Amino acid sequence: MSNKKGKKKKESNEEKEEEFIRIDGRKPDEMRPYKIRAHILRNADGSAEIRLGGNWIIAAVYGPKEHFPKFEISQDKAILNCRYHMTPYSTTERKSPKPSRREIELSKVIKNALEQAVVLEEFPEMSIDVYMEVAQAEGSTRVASVTAAAVALADAGIPMRDLVVGCSAGKVNGHIILDVGEEEDKEGEADLPIAIMPNLRKVVLLQMDGKLTHEEFKEAFDLALKGAMELYEEQVRALTTILKDMEIIEEGVKDEKE
Amino acid sequence: MKKNNFKKKTLKEILMANNILKFIKENRRLDGRGFLDYRDLRIDTGVIKKAYGSARVELGDTIVIVGVQFELGTPFPDSPDKGILLTEGEVLPTASFSAEAGPPSEEEIEISRVVDRSIRESEMVDLSRLVIKPGESVLKMFIDFNIFNDDGNIIDAAVIGVVSALLTGEMPDPEYVREHLEELPPNNLTSVPRIPIPTQDFPIANTIALIDNKFIVDPTFAEEMVSEARITITHTVNNEICAIQLIQGGLGYEQVFEVLNISLDKSIEIRNRIRELLGLGGD
Numbered sequence: 196m197s198n199k200k201g202k203k204k205k206e207s208n209e210e211k212e213e214e215f216i217r218i219d220g221r222k223p224d225e226m227r228p229y230k231i232r233a234h235i236l237r238n239a240d241g242s243a244e245i246r247l248g249g250n251w252i253i254a255a256v257y258g259p260k261e262h263f264p265k266f267e268i269s270q271d272k273a274i275l276n277c278r279y280h281m282t283p284y285s286t287t288e289r290k291s292p293k294p295s296r297r298e299i300e301l302s303k304v305i306k307n308a309l310e311q312a313v314v315l316e317e318f319p320e321m322s323i324d325v326y327m328e329v330a331q332a333e334g335s336t337r338v339a340s341v342t343a344a345a346v347a348l349a350d351a352g353i354p355m356r357d358l359v360v361g362c363s364a365g366k367v368n369g370h371i372i373l374d375v376g377e378e379e380d381k382e383g384e385a386d387l388p389i390a391i392m393p394n395l396r397k398v399v400l401l402q403m404d405g406k407l408t409h410e411e412f413k414e415a416f417d418l419a420l421k422g423a424m425e426l427y428e429e430q431v432r433a434l435t436t437i438l439k440d441m442e443i444i445e446e447g448v449k450d451e452k453e
Numbered sequence: 454m455k456k457n458n459f460k461k462k463t464l465k466e467i468l469m470a471n472n473i474l475k476f477i478k479e480n481r482r483l484d485g486r487g488f489l490d491y492r493d494l495r496i497d498t499g500v501i502k503k504a505y506g507s508a509r510v511e512l513g514d515t516i517v518i519v520g521v522q523f524e525l526g527t528p529f530p531d532s533p534d535k536g537i538l539l540t541e542g543e544v545l546p547t548a549s550f551s552a553e554a555g556p557p558s559e560e561e562i563e564i565s566r567v568v569d570r571s572i573r574e575s576e577m578v579d580l581s582r583l584v585i586k587p588g589e590s591v592l593k594m595f596i597d598f599n600i601f602n603d604d605g606n607i608i609d610a611a612v613i614g615v616v617s618a619l620l621t622g623e624m625p626d627p628e629y630v631r632e633h634l635e636e637l638p639p640n641n642l643t644s645v646p647r648i649p650i651p652t653q654d655f656p657i658a659n660t661i662a663l664i665d666n667k668f669i670v671d672p673t674f675a676e677e678m679v680s681e682a683r684i685t686i687t688h689t690v691n692n693e694i695c696a697i698q699l700i701q702g703g704l705g706y707e708q709v710f711e712v713l714n715i716s717l718d719k720s721i722e723i724r725n726r727i728r729e730l731l732g733l734g735g736d
Contacts, residue, residue, distance in 0.1 A: 296562050303559040304699070311703045387697075398704050401684065403697035404574045409713060412694055416709065 215370040218378050219248075226362075226374045226422055231343065231433040233350045234440075241351025243433065245343040248376060249333030254343040256351040258323035273318035277306035279340050281329040301337045308341050308361075308390045308399040314354040323353060334377035335363040341390045341400060346430050350437065358430055359399060361390035362422035364415035366407060371414045373422045387412070389419045393427045470679045477665045484513075484673070489715065491671040491723065496613065496730045498621040506622015506650060510614040513673065514604035519596065519614035521622050521650070523642055525630070526593035528584070536583020540569035540596040542611055548603035549674065567658070567698045568598065568611045571687040574695040575656035577619060582651040585631045592627060605674040608685050612658040613723070617731060620655075623647035655690040657720040657727075661712045663702065668712060670719055684712055688720035 215223055227248030236242035239255035262268050279302045283289050294302075309325060325348065327340035338361025345359040365375040367383040375386055385405025391398055407415060469483075476483050486492065492513030501507035506521035526537055542565045546554040557565070572578070583592040596618070598611045625645035630637065637644070662672040662680035672680060682702030689695050694713070704712065728734070 296566065299559050299562045300566050303563055307699070307701060308703075392703070396706055398699065398706065398709055399702075401697055401699035401704070401709065403694060404570045406574065406689065406693045406695050408693050409717070412713065413710070420706070 215368070215372075217367065217372060217376075218382075219376055221372075221374075223370050223372045224418060224421070226425060227376065229426060229429060231346055231426075231429050233346050233433045234437045239347070239351075241347040241349070241353070243343045243346035243350060245339050245346075247333075247335065247339045247374070249331055250329070250336055250339045251331040252327055252329050252336065252340050252343050254325065254327045254340065254347040256323065256325050256344075256347045256353065258351075259318040259321040259353065260323075262320060262322035268320045271319055272315035273313075273320075274322040275306055275310050275313060275315060276322060276324045277302050277309060277327070277344070278325070279305055279327045279329070279337065281332055281336070285329045285332040301340075304400055304402065305337065305341050305344065305390075308359050309344060309348065311397065311399040312345065312355045312357050312359045312392055313348060314356060317354055323348075332377070334380045335375050335388065337361070338363050338388045338390060338400070342426055342430065346433055349430075349434055357392035357394045357397075358427060359390050360393055360423045360427045360430055361388065361400060362419045362426055363388040364419035364422070366405065366411060366415065371411060371418060373418045385411075385415070387415045387419060389416070389423065391420065391423050393424060469675045473676055473679050474665060477667055477669070480667075482669065483675070486671075488667060488669045489719070491719070491726075492673075494613070494723075494726055494730065496617050496727065498617050498731065504618075504622075505624055505647070506618040508614045508617035508621070510610050510617065512606060512610040512613065512671065514602055515600070515606060515610045516602040517598055517600055517607070517610045517614040519598040519611070519618045521618050521624075522595045522597075523625055524593045524595070525585070525640060525642065526591055528588060528591045532580075533588035534584055535580040536578075536591040537593040538573060538578055538580060538596070539594070540572050540598070540615065541565050542568055542598040542600070544600040544603060544607065548600045552600075552603060563698070563700065564607055564611070567608055567685055567696065567700075568615065570696040570698075571608075571612050571656050571658050572596065572615055572619075575654040575687065575689045577616065577652050577654040577656055579651040579653050583624070583627060585627050585634070590634070592624065592630075594624070603674055605672050605677045606660050609658050609660050609671060609723075612656065612687065613727060616655060616657070617727060619650050619652055620731060620733065622650045624650050655724055655727075656687050656695060657724050658685050658687040658696070659716040659719040659723070660685045660700075661715055663704070663708070668708075668715060670715065686713060686716035686720075688717055690724070692717060692721075 229247045231245045233243045241256035244253045325344050329336050341361040363375045364387045365383050366385040367379045385407045387403045390400035495511040497509045500509045501520045504520035508519045510517045544552045625642040626648045663682040683700045685698045687696035
């Protein structure tokens with residue numbers, strides 16, 4: 196028995212020696228530590244924050260509300276406005292607060308991702324505003340932002356077909372890795388951010404830059420899916436936590452009445 | 454926040470959309486093409502005499518003009534031994550009823566950045582050959598493309614235009630600039646002898662649309678309007694993927710691999726078609 200254990204230990208040690216250790220000490224398929232909290236802003240209809248490694252992103256949802264200006268109104272469904280924005284202090288070199296072309300592009304792809312999930316048909320002639328403010332950026336901010344935004348939408352009680360959860364994979368020094376950090380994004384050979392609707396099994400955000408063979412893409416895609424499913428658990432945990440808090444409040448009200 | 458660009462649908466568009474859907478259901482396309490057929494491609498290079506490289510591309514009724522220009526500049530601090538490459542594009546107000554003059558829309562910015570990534574990430578231009586003095590002086594290469602008429606699939610047409618302009622274009626000889634730096638008039642490279650642009654790849658972008666759960670390539674403007682999903686994938690000459698952008702809608706997990714395979718086949722086909730049209734030998 197003890198012999199067997201010893202052998203097992205030795206094997207795993209050998210595996211570890213061969214395994215690629217990343218710049219921040221992570222294993223190739225290891226996420227950074229993460230935490231999602233829902234319902235964090237008093238004024239917003241829905242809100243959430245995510246911490247993923249050094250990333251810190253706050254998302255807020257306002258609406259559904261009457262859309263203005265009138266001529267833009269959509270007769271058959273609500274308009275979803277999305278803004279992904281990096282604060283000036285989110286990066287080492289100050290970022291101009293003016294939205295860059297990159298931020299405008301990311302706002303657009305995030306909007307497309309969330310549009311697949313939100314039941315916009317429920318609110319014709321209305322609009323829903325989603326704001327994602329990156330307080331601190333450390334790589335993979337777009338997928339962390341969409342993950343927080345989906346929780347904020349759910350927190351706002353807006354009907355959704357599924358949650359949306361994002362994760363990235365990449366290639367660094369020839370190794371396929373999960374959850375690309377800042378240095379890895381700069382030094383690496385490829386970056387693959389994705390977002391999915393986990394229960395409907397649909398990809399709703401998919402971008403890639405760098406170079407990957409088709410085999411490497413498959414490996415990276417599968418890894419990003421695995422990471423997204425892990426973050427999905429955290430989204431659900433964050434949302435059930437606030438539901439429980441609300442039940443406690445309701446019970447408190449009942450007690451007072453009695 | 455950028456305002457949403459919501460077009461009012463005209464009767465013509467509604468009829469067109471219904472026809473497209475009806476045809477796709479019967480496994481046909483409105484213009485008679487197969488689902489995996491590109492429209493006719495026409496390329497003229499060297500069309501802008503004032504540019505170092507240029508091309509005019511017609512993909513069906515989509516018309517793109519590309520121009521390549523050079524300036525002297527300082528390299529980015531994190532890449533002192535590389536020249537600078539910038540690809541930008543605009544959809545001109547001539548392009549369609551929905552195109553507008555003024556600041557670029559989010560769709561235009563996306564198109565521009567996807568074309569830029571296709572060229573940049575494939576490392577088509579050998580930027581190390583654009584260096585005059587490492588850390589001090591490099592050639593800045595500007596690639597600008599404009600859509601004059603938009604009948605859909607702007608990205609594929611723009612990438613075809615850019616690679617055609619690069620493969621046939623020239624640039625100021627950096628060695629000559631290095632040796633004559635003091636004598637050259639400021640910011641004027643016109644007197645400098647030219648050499649071919651140093652290219653080392655041949656990226657091709659392929660856009661695939663999903664209509665009625667069927668994949669079609671090279672969508673027209675009208676097909677784009679009724680598509681449920683649209684994705685662009687760029688392949689290098691070695692069949693690696695160098696850029697992906699899900700532009701619209703969503704795809705099932707298995708569908709992602711389906712579109713990757715279609716785009717790989719199509720990239721090889723289009724690359725060969727460009728080689729033929731430009732009179733370049735295959736390799």
